[in-house]
Amino acid sequence: MTLNSPTPEHHNEQIDSTLRVLGSAVPTAGMEERILVRLADAGAQATPQRFFSFPQLAVGVMATVLGGAVIIVGSVTHSRHMLPVAPGIHLPGATQAGVGAASAAHVATHPVPALPASRPRSVRKAVNGRAVISPDTRKHNGLPVPQSSLNAH
Amino acid sequence: MSSYTGQLAGWMVSVPLPAMTVDSTETIAALVAEYSPALYRVAYSVMRNSAEAEDAVQEAFLRVLRHRDKLHEIRDLRVWLVRITWNVVLDKKRRSKTRPENDDIADYARVLPSSDRRADDEIISSQEHARILSLIDRLPAKERQALLLSAVEELTTAQIASVLKTTESSVRSRIFRARRELSAMLEKEGVS
Numbered sequence: 246m247t248l249n250s251p252t253p254e255h256h257n258e259q260i261d262s263t264l265r266v267l268g269s270a271v272p273t274a275g276m277e278e279r280i281l282v283r284l285a286d287a288g289a290q291a292t293p294q295r296f297f298s299f300p301q302l303a304v305g306v307m308a309t310v311l312g313g314a315v316i317i318v319g320s321v322t323h324s325r326h327m328l329p330v331a332p333g334i335h336l337p338g339a340t341q342a343g344v345g346a347a348s349a350a351h352v353a354t355h356p357v358p359a360l361p362a363s364r365p366r367s368v369r370k371a372v373n374g375r376a377v378i379s380p381d382t383r384k385h386n387g388l389p390v391p392q393s394s395l396n397a398h
Numbered sequence: 399m400s401s402y403t404g405q406l407a408g409w410m411v412s413v414p415l416p417a418m419t420v421d422s423t424e425t426i427a428a429l430v431a432e433y434s435p436a437l438y439r440v441a442y443s444v445m446r447n448s449a450e451a452e453d454a455v456q457e458a459f460l461r462v463l464r465h466r467d468k469l470h471e472i473r474d475l476r477v478w479l480v481r482i483t484w485n486v487v488l489d490k491k492r493r494s495k496t497r498p499e500n501d502d503i504a505d506y507a508r509v510l511p512s513s514d515r516r517a518d519d520e521i522i523s524s525q526e527h528a529r530i531l532s533l534i535d536r537l538p539a540k541e542r543q544a545l546l547l548s549a550v551e552e553l554t555t556a557q558i559a560s561v562l563k564t565t566e567s568s569v570r571s572r573i574f575r576a577r578r579e580l581s582a583m584l585e586k587e588g589v590s
Contacts, residue, residue, distance in 0.1 A: 256581040263530040268549035270442040272435060276452055280430050283456045284463055 422466050430459060433476060436552040437483045443546040444487040446531065454490060458483040477560045480553065484543075484561055533583045534576075541576035544569050 434455055441451035441458075461482050462469075472478045534542055540562075547558045548569075559569045 253581055253585075256584045257577070259526060259530055259584065260577060260580055263527045263534075264545070264549035266527055267443050267531070267546070268439055268551050270439050270448075270451070272438040272452055272455075273448060276438065276455070277430050277434055279452070280434060280456050280459050281427060284426065284430075284459060287460055287463065 422469065425469055426459070426462060426466060429462065429475065429479065433479050434459075436476070436550065437479055439550045439552070440480055440483050440547070441487045443549055444491055450490065451487075454483060454486045457486045461486070474557070474560070476552070477557050480547075480557065481561045484547075529587075530580070530584070533580055533587070536583070537576050537579060541572045541579065544572035545576040545580075548573050 437455045437458060438451050441454035442448070445451045445454060458479065462479065469475075534545060537545065543562060544558060547553055547561060548555075553561070555566050555569050559566045562569065
C-alpha cells in the first residue's frame with residue numbers, strides 16, 4: 246500500500262473491498278425465528294381489526310341504502326303532489342285551503358292550445374296533452390269550454 | 399417446521415379469509431428461510447446497522463403478509479421481495495434524513511472472520527471502509543442505489559434493473575459512473 250500516490254487500481258481495490266464487506270453482511274443468529282414471531286404477532290393483532298371491520302362495512306351499506314331510499318321516496322312524493330295544471334284555467338285547487346267562492350274559478354273564454362312538449366313530464370298528466378276539466382266544475386253558462394276527450398268516449 | 403411456523407399456521411387458519419391457508423403460511427415461512435439473508439444484505443447496504451436492517455426485513459415480510467393473496471401471481475419472488483425491502487429501507491432512510499450515527503460497518507469489518515476476508519481486504523482498515531461508505535453516500539441517488547445493490551452477490555444485473563425499474567444497460571452505466579466518481583473522490587480526498 247502506498248501512502249503518497251495511490252493508483253486508480255488501488256482505489257478500485259478499496260471500493261471492491263468495501264462493497265464486498267457490505268455485501269457479505271450476515272444477520273445475527275435467530276433472525277428467521279424473530280421474523281416469524283413478528284409475523285405471528287401481526288396476524289394476532291390483525292384478527293380483531295377484521296372482526297370490527299364487518300360492522301363498519303354493514304353500517305356503510307345501510308347508510309347508502311337508506312340515503313337512496315330517502316331520495317327515491319322523496320322524489321315520488323314530490324311527483325305525486327304536483328297536480329296537472331290545465332293551461333288557461335285557474336281553479337281553486339289544493340293550494341287554497343277552505344271553501345272558496347264559485348267566482349274563484351277563472352275559465353278561459355276561448356280554447357287554449359296545449360303547451361309545447363317541453364313541459365316537465367310529471368306535469369303532463371292530461372290525456373292527449375289537453376286539459377281535463379272535471380264535470381263538477383262550476384262554470385258560467387254559455388262559455389266556450391273545450392270538450393274533454395274523456396267525456397267523448 | 400419450527401414451532402414458530404406452527405404458531406403462524408395457527409392464527410392464519412383461524413382467520414376467515416380464503417387466501418389464509420396453511421399453504422400460504424408455509425409459503426411465507428419458506429420465503430423467510432430462503433430469502434431473509436439476502437434481503438438482510440440488501441437492507442444492510444443502506445441502513446449500515448444490523449438491528450435496523452433486520453427491522454427492515456421484518457417490515458418487508460409484514461408487507462408480504464398483507465399481500466399474500468398475490469403470491470401466486472409473482473413471477474420472480476426474489477426480485478419482488480428485494481423491491482419490497484428496497485422500498486422499506488428507502489422509506490426508513492428518508493424518514494431518518496440523517497446519516498446513521500450508529501453505523502456499525504466499521505465494527506462489522508473488524509469482527510469479520512479472517513477466513514471470510516480476502517488478503518487485500520486485510521490491508522484496508524475499518525476506518526477506510528467507513529470513509530469510502532461516506533463517499534458512497536455522497537453519490538447521486540441513482541448511481542448510489544445501483545452500486546449498493548451490485549454489492550449484494552445474490553442479485554444479477556437483470557434483477558437489479560428490475561428492482562430499480564430500469565434497463566440492464568442503464569444499471570451497468572450507473573455502476574460505471576458511480577465507481578468512476580467514487581474513484582475521483584478518493585483521488586481528490588487523498589484516501590489511501
